[in-house]
Amino acid sequence: MAERLKGGCILAQSGGPTAVINSSVCGAVQEAEKYSQIEGVYGAINGILGVLNEDLIDLKKEEKETISALRKTPSSALGSCRYKLKPEDYEKVIKVLKAHNIRYFLIAGGNDSMDTANKVSKLAKQSNYELRVMGIPKTVDNDLVITDHCPGYGSVGRWLAISVRDAGLDTEAIYTSDTIKIIETMGRATGWITATTVMAKEDEDAAPHLIYLPERVFAEDKFLGDVERVYKRLGRAVITVCEGLKDERGEYITASKRTVDTDGFGHKQLGGVADYLCSLIAANLKIKARFDKPGTIQRVSTVCASEVDLKEAYLVGKIAVRSALEGKTDYMVTLVREGKGEYRCKTGLAKLEDIANAVKKVPDNFINKEGNFVTKEFISYIKPLIGGPLPEYAHLRKVKVEKKA
């Protein structure tokens, strides 16, 4: 019977690290250890490259405490890669799987990784080699289709909510300088990450005042008008922008004219938009502006990790193993939000081929009409994902002393 397929299990991590991808590995390992038909639990070092190079580690030889501690360890403990399998690699991959009698192959990653998983499954089928392949969703970009959201996303959201709130208080404090601050967030092709910065906002006057997503064409004159309006009202402005903003010709907004690098999947390495926009503001509005670009720091902080995200990341790792044990293959585990009241989330399954290489953009009803902020609908969506409330800060009443001088 298929349910009793005996053999080893490989876990791989792929793509950009997150605060919670190790929590998924923890969930998967702890679940795998429950089943006698899983005869070895291996980690592939650096994703699919670990399989290709037969660079595997024995996860059963780790202390139980170490596996538990993965839940609060950032980045990808098994190493990661951005490597697209080439036709000349196929034979070697199957050879390695067979040599170790690997029957379960689990990969945590984004849409590229699901493409890799799908490819490995097809290769196994072509070789008449029984292999169960499951995808574990992971991406701060939150751009996987079908799933309600992606593990990793809630934590980058929490980090940005806290950090943009802090940076906003910083800007508010200094009366005579740094009156405009631009914070550049990650986001390859979608504005999901940038949108989370709205959670920093405690009241109408608090940061962020403007939010720009790549789902809308970026127009410089409109941007300058928006900034000027906020500045005239408050004497300051905190603006969050996605690194992937594009103009009406589809060109990236970028300061430096240096070559835009591409990674192994042909994705462009972006950044520089905030720097450029500071110059634009200085030149046109004659207002001083500075920028913060937290870069990779935003995506791997476990100090600010969302408890909800950590829990869900663990869950999808566990469910991926359990589903494979139940005979499932060629699926990615999804998160399915239930009902409209208090936040509840269960898991589902989506075909790898439906996830691979597809991108979910921020939908229209999450972006305001002016294209410079997000909507209440988005806030309802993101709020539970960033975990509990943000740390509480003092709010002075500021009772004015009567003027006498």
Place this chain on the structure above:
Amino acid sequence: MAERLKGGCILAQSGGPTAVINSSVCGAVQEAEKYSQIEGVYGAINGILGVLNEDLIDLKKEEKETISALRKTPSSALGSCRYKLKPEDYEKVIKVLKAHNIRYFLIAGGNDSMDTANKVSKLAKQSNYELRVMGIPKTVDNDLVITDHCPGYGSVGRWLAISVRDAGLDTEAIYTSDTIKIIETMGRATGWITATTVMAKEDEDAAPHLIYLPERVFAEDKFLGDVERVYKRLGRAVITVCEGLKDERGEYITASKRTVDTDGFGHKQLGGVADYLCSLIAANLKIKARFDKPGTIQRVSTVCASEVDLKEAYLVGKIAVRSALEGKTDYMVTLVREGKGEYRCKTGLAKLEDIANAVKKVPDNFINKEGNFVTKEFISYIKPLIGGPLPEYAHLRKVKVEKKA
């Protein structure tokens, strides 16, 4: 008797916000409330501008819980400024102090703020107006002379230790991209902040691999050689650089050729060095590099605040009030490290005129001979200041599976 001088007390915050400057205000307010001769505790809104504009708030009208909550609230709750008093302001300042019978004036800030405090004290003396003026040290830059260190510094250090460690793990994880990461830290004219990043380093191969401070002339060819050496050994490099690096002609290393802005004290607003160095590496070493520039986020995070720093910030606020009550004036409270064993720190006093406008650079024995890292002596200095140990992460043993394919 001088000790029983009756009157109001003004507290002001000045210069760049920090994670712990509100803790100093908390300490000062809680101390001031103990003494009956302090007849009012006022906050000046936006530093000395609050005095000049008679924009004062009544801190006794705040809830006790709100004052306590200041200890964990980032940025400057009273607002701050970078404003240099002008001769035409002097009369108004004294008029406001007299109108409210202010006899105690306390300002938390860096060397510019101590200059302002010193000036206010002189003005009062010239007007035969009895006023006790005390400075409360505050600056992430850690560049005040005489004091062992400055409140605010330990917390930016803790934030960077955690964030650079995380960013280092992020770089280490991805085998095929982002192999060089440059993290740009604040630091107006000194490398104190950049130097703290050494606390991220858990072992010889961990980030950061190179640290560049403005106390050493930055030479591009030497830098490229350093980077290449690390890269050849590890296949990656994480480099931390100060925003204030200068070349042998004393020119700032900066990417953009846009005008370097200056603030009210004539200090230049820097930034852009990491961006430039990425291009330099790409052009010369043909290695992909990216940068993180956390900017103002690094200096105001209370989530990562150092407990030692929070405590000391509270202490210096308290001691400033107590010293003034004891008849002291024209001093800044200092932190004095005791002995060489377990970390202990007491307070001292330094003349405002000795602090004002002086800058303490990172001393030679804290920088290595090659000028690309810090020494053990620096680590001994910084270690207690960032508070307790960093969060513990899992370290996999990574027992290799024997190759069979």
